[in-house]
Amino acid sequence: MTLRFPFPVRSPLRPDLASSLHRRLSIPSRSSSSPTPLLSSDHRPPLFLRPPAFAASRTDLHDFRRWAESLALAAGPRLSASDGGPDAALLRRELAWLVEDATVAAASESGVGEELRLRVELEELYRLWRARIEERRPFQYIVGCEHWRDLVLVVKEGVLIPRPETEMVVDLVAEVEGFEKGLWADLGTGSGAIAVGIGRMLQEGGRVFATDLSPVALEVARLNVERYELKDKIELRRGSWFEPLRDVEGKLMGLLSNPPYIPSSHIPGLQAEVGQHEPKLALDGGEDGMDHLLHLCEGSASALKSGGFFAFETNGDEQSEFIVDLMSMKLGNFFHNIKMISDFAGIQRFVTGFRR
Amino acid sequence: MNFRGHCYGLVLRSFRYLPFPLPLWSQSMARALLRWASFTSLETSSRLPFIQLPRTLNPRATSLAFSSSSAAAASSNYIHLSDEQLMAQCDMDTFKSSGPGGQHRNKRESAVRLSHRPTGIVAQAVEERSQHKNRAMALTRLRILLALKVRKAIDLDGYTPPSELLQILPAKSTIRGKDVGPQIGPNNPKFALGMQALLDLIFAVEGSVSETAKMLGLSTGALSRLILSDDSLRVTVNELRTSKGMRPLR
Numbered sequence: 075m076t077l078r079f080p081f082p083v084r085s086p087l088r089p090d091l092a093s094s095l096h097r098r099l100s101i102p103s104r105s106s107s108s109p110t111p112l113l114s115s116d117h118r119p120p121l122f123l124r125p126p127a128f129a130a131s132r133t134d135l136h137d138f139r140r141w142a143e144s145l146a147l148a149a150g151p152r153l154s155a156s157d158g159g160p161d162a163a164l165l166r167r168e169l170a171w172l173v174e175d176a177t178v179a180a181a182s183e184s185g186v187g188e189e190l191r192l193r194v195e196l197e198e199l200y201r202l203w204r205a206r207i208e209e210r211r212p213f214q215y216i217v218g219c220e221h222w223r224d225l226v227l228v229v230k231e232g233v234l235i236p237r238p239e240t241e242m243v244v245d246l247v248a249e250v251e252g253f254e255k256g257l258w259a260d261l262g263t264g265s266g267a268i269a270v271g272i273g274r275m276l277q278e279g280g281r282v283f284a285t286d287l288s289p290v291a292l293e294v295a296r297l298n299v300e301r302y303e304l305k306d307k308i309e310l311r312r313g314s315w316f317e318p319l320r321d322v323e324g325k326l327m328g329l330l331s332n333p334p335y336i337p338s339s340h341i342p343g344l345q346a347e348v349g350q351h352e353p354k355l356a357l358d359g360g361e362d363g364m365d366h367l368l369h370l371c372e373g374s375a376s377a378l379k380s381g382g383f384f385a386f387e388t389n390g391d392e393q394s395e396f397i398v399d400l401m402s403m404k405l406g407n408f409f410h411n412i413k414m415i416s417d418f419a420g421i422q423r424f425v426t427g428f429r430r
Numbered sequence: 431m432n433f434r435g436h437c438y439g440l441v442l443r444s445f446r447y448l449p450f451p452l453p454l455w456s457q458s459m460a461r462a463l464l465r466w467a468s469f470t471s472l473e474t475s476s477r478l479p480f481i482q483l484p485r486t487l488n489p490r491a492t493s494l495a496f497s498s499s500s501a502a503a504a505s506s507n508y509i510h511l512s513d514e515q516l517m518a519q520c521d522m523d524t525f526k527s528s529g530p531g532g533q534h535r536n537k538r539e540s541a542v543r544l545s546h547r548p549t550g551i552v553a554q555a556v557e558e559r560s561q562h563k564n565r566a567m568a569l570t571r572l573r574i575l576l577a578l579k580v581r582k583a584i585d586l587d588g589y590t591p592p593s594e595l596l597q598i599l600p601a602k603s604t605i606r607g608k609d610v611g612p613q614i615g616p617n618n619p620k621f622a623l624g625m626q627a628l629l630d631l632i633f634a635v636e637g638s639v640s641e642t643a644k645m646l647g648l649s650t651g652a653l654s655r656l657i658l659s660d661d662s663l664r665v666t667v668n669e670l671r672t673s674k675g676m677r678p679l680r
Contacts, residue, residue: 163556171559221559238524238540238561418524418561419539 120218120228122175126191134196135173142169142203149207157345159210168213172203175217210346220265227265228297232290234356236267239417240332243385244271246415246426247328250383255279256327259377261315261370262286264356266295266308268330273299273307282308285318288355315366316373326378331370332387337363363389364396371400375408378429390421397425508548508576509622513569520544520572522565544568551575570619577626578666584634591627591646598624600656604647616660625663628656637671639679654679 118124146169150162160168176199178191194202205211214220214235220227222236223244229235247253254277260269263284273282284299286292292310299308311318319326336357341349348357359365367388374384388394394414402412409427417423508516524539541556542564553575555567591605597614598621599606614620628642635641643653657667657679668678 167557170557221563223560223562225560235538237538241561418522418542420523 118218120175120230121172121193122217122219122226123228124193126178126193128192128195129189130192130196131189135177135190135192138196138199138203139169139173141200142172145203145207153207153210153346157343159345159347160213165207168206169203171213172199172206172217175219210350212347212351215351222267223271225267225270225298225302227267227270228294228301229265230290230294231351232288232353233294234264234291234352236265237332239419239421239423240267240387241271242415242417242424243268243330243332243387244275246385246424247272247330247383248275250328253280253327253383257322257325258282258328258330259319259322259326260284261329261331262333262356262366263295263310264288264291264332266298266310268332269295269308270298270302270304272330273304274302276307280307283311283319283322284308285311285313285315287312287314288353290353291356315369316377319377323376324379327382329370329374329377329382329384330386333359333366333370335359335363335367335387335389335393337361337389359389364393367393367397368400371397371405375405375429380429382429383426384429385424385426387424388422390417390423394422394425401425401427507582508546508580509573509626516546516569516572517544519548520546522568524561540564542568544572546572546576549576549580551579573619573622574625574662577622578629578662580626581633582626582630584630586634589631589645591631594620594623595627595631595646596624598628598656599646599648600652602648602652606647616663621660625660629663629666632667633670637667637674637676639667 143166146165147162150160150165153159153165154161176193178193192199202216206213206216212235214229215231218228218230220229220235222238223241227236247258250256253272254275256279258272258276258281260266260272260282263269263286266284269282269284276282284295286295289312292312295310299305299310316323334355334357336344336359338358338361340363341354341358343349344357359367367386370386378384386397388397398412398414401409408430410430412425412427414422415424415426508519511519522542522544525541525543540559540561541554542561543552543554544565545552551572553568553572555564555571558564558567593610596603596606596610599610600613614624631645632639632642635645639653639657640650643650646653648656658664664679671678
């Protein structure tokens, strides 16, 4: 597919960027195992937090929308048919959100024909949308954030984008008696979504330890913790699963995790946004997808205090059944009240239970 | 939020929401509802039951419609329920599975659909950026749909408008006391409550704007302006009027 700007680009790409963009586009994308961050955007704050330092006319933005929309309409059916990627309707919603993040809300109230203030150059909006369609770069990496529950979380390449169904983990915790004052752990916190969601509900004495092996994840989680002013409630620790939690072993009121659970063999078949752009570390759960889940189950017995609660997200159905079986039979001396909980798509997505 | 009657994301699935005996106006109302349904769901409208009473309907309910203490009357006041109570009456689902799992479950889907079990009314939301917010939006839409679709029979003799109706009336209404407070407009979430009570009255007088206006201490023009201020209210009133052979308001 050839994509062209509908008008002469006033400030063309620097030649070095243009050639690197071209090189990247011409590589068959399946072969790139870890995507190179697009242009220079990687170290910049998310779109919605940048100062509105640029301007464009209403007509210019209108032209961009029309161009981007026609791209979405042309590409949507192909993307959704090829690997379950976004359809045209979703792409159009994403386009509206991109414009929402790139513009200043108040400006939309001003009269026709006025200049709009933008948080990126208009030309970059074109480049970003091309990357969305051509490279299948996830929308959330393009705008640098994901809306999750009532939070707006910073995300970037190298960190798993929090999923809508994971929102429910926060509701599950809120049902646990006395959760507000307990010690919690979010293992493999990624962007810090679960930790921030829980941290906001905690009271005096309540605390979340959020761990991750990835330094990039911890850096992003730190941003989110700071943005929501939860530094006194959430402690970030680097390390693998229970390793950084030795000092609180047996004292935790709850363990939460959305670990990598996709069977290795499924990774190549994932939609391009996920398989080619999101970190393998956060996706790949080994041969049957349960390597990390099993480790979490076994470690929970010593990590949780008596009466403590756990909630783990799984790949669904079979994995959840296996874990329920494991926790209630083989580890039945340690745990009770093991349950599977469906997400809103009807998949048995979570396993919860209590330490005896 | 100014709800638009024709906006996408709203589907009417069945008509099991009249937990009381059908008054005289019910047949024309049902026709109006069917017409409403026909442009939201062309495919199913011809197969819809005319009016289907809930299976749980108590045979004694024939005498309960005007009794505020009865379960039947309470169930027609769905929009007075809290968010939690209303959610408890709903089935919630997404359209597709999400999560980064295998091919069939790797779809990120934050869209939400709420199916209100007692009435069969379905409200959905896709445009918000998180599932959490889509759920809140779908619930707001459900409240508006309930206000538009669930009718309560009222006794016109000795009718006194409830306070939520008084609140949406313009200040010049002669029956609106000074203690009612400022007028609530269509963008206020409380507008749905007043709208429901207003529709109950308009349906009870079979679509007559002048008669309704008289009962609310307003001129016909002032009431028309109120009806026209909200798209979904206007559409509902006009469907009733058209079904009665009256000219639609414009």
